[in-house]
Amino acid sequence: GQQVMQIPQYQHVQEGEDFTTYCNSSTTLSNIQWYKQRPGGHPVFLIQLVKSGEVKKQKRLTFQFGEAKKNSSLHITATQTTDVGTYFCAGAGMGTYKYIFGTGTRLKVLA
Amino acid sequence: DGGITQSPKYLFRKEGQNVTLSCEQNLNHDAMYWYRQDPGQGLRLIYYSQIVNDFQKGDIAEGYSVSREKKESFPLTVTSAQKNPTAFYLCASSIAAGTNSGNTIYFGEGSWLTVV
Numbered sequence: 001g002q003q004v005m006q007i008p009q010y011q012h013v014q015e016g017e018d019f020t021t022y023c024n025s026s027t028t029l030s031n032i033q034w035y036k037q038r039p040g041g042h043p044v045f046l047i048q049l050v051k052s053g054e055v056k057k058q059k060r061l062t063f064q065f066g067e068a069k070k071n072s073s074l075h076i077t078a079t080q081t082t083d084v085g086t087y088f089c090a091g092a093g094m095g096t097y098k099y100i101f102g103t104g105t106r107l108k109v110l111a
Numbered sequence: 112d113g114g115i116t117q118s119p120k121y122l123f124r125k126e127g128q129n130v131t132l133s134c135e136q137n138l139n140h141d142a143m144y145w146y147r148q149d150p151g152q153g154l155r156l157i158y159y160s161q162i163v164n165d166f167q168k169g170d171i172a173e174g175y176s177v178s179r180e181k182k183e184s185f186p187l188t189v190t191s192a193q194k195n196p197t198a199f200y201l202c203a204s205s206i207a208a209g210t211n212s213g214n215t216i217y218f219g220e221g222s223w224l225t226v227v
Contacts, residue, residue, distance in 0.1 A: 001170060006153075033216065042201060042218040043154070088153065090216065097142050097161050097207055098169070099216060101154040 002027045002093050006102035014110050019076040021105035023089035032065055032072045032091045037104075043088055046074075079109045114138065117202050117219035123227050124189070124196065132187045132222045134202030141207035142214065143185035147171060148199040148221075157200075160185055161207055189224060197226050 003026040013019050023032065031050040035043035047056055049065035049072065056063045062075045072089055089102040115136045124130045136143065142161050146154040156169030160179040174193025179185055185204075189196045200222045205214040 031214075035216075042221050043216075045215045045217070048215060092214075097205070097214065098156065098159060098167065099144065099205075099214075100156060100170070101146070103153040106151075 004102040010106050012108045023072040023102050025070045029091035030094045035088045036085050038085045081109050115219035121223045127191045129190050134185045136204045140204035142205045144203040145187045146201045
């Protein structure tokens with residue numbers, strides 16, 4: 001079945017450093033979404049990417065969708081303590097609404 | 112207030128008992144989902160439903176059952192056959208806008224289930 005892996009599993013950075021998490025799917029995705037879950041909370045939608053090779057930016061966050069629509073990345077520039085949380089990617093295979101979430105990357109930012 | 116309501120927020124279950132987690136949405140979404148999250152882990156798909164009166168198994172459906180008799184409701188029953196049910200359960204929904212489009216998933220606040 002479809003699997004979605006993320007690396008790294010954990011990342012500790014000093015405030016102001018950059019951070020990147022990578023998402024890899026075993027199958028081609030129709031689209032990919034990114035979510036952030038704060039400790040004790042529920043996942044909250046950040047962005048969706050649909051087109052092959054698409055790049056989107058939200059302030060300090062940059063999202064990319066691979067050409068083959070099987071991988072994606074999230075890059076945060078100059079992390080802040082408010083960026084703390086777990087970042088998940090989620091994707092569905094072509095022709096399905098079965099959204100599988102990645103394993104997540106837990107980010108800690110040290111002030 | 113529009114959104115997804117899960118209840119109860121905390122639930123304790125004795126071994127051998129079935130329990131049902133409620134999920135209601137007033138977003139007029141066609142698709143609904145149940146995910147399980149273990150502490151420090153990712154989200155695993157239990158069941159999903161694209162339309163009323165239809166649902167599909169996810170990756171970890173064993174020991175769980177669902178129904179989708181109404182568009183706004185998607186209750187999850189954790190049966191005694193689920194050997195390790197202690198976890199955080201998240202209900203979610205999305206517009207089924209077409210499988211080649213983005214379908215933002217909105218989550219409820221979650222339900223903590225503990226087996227005692």
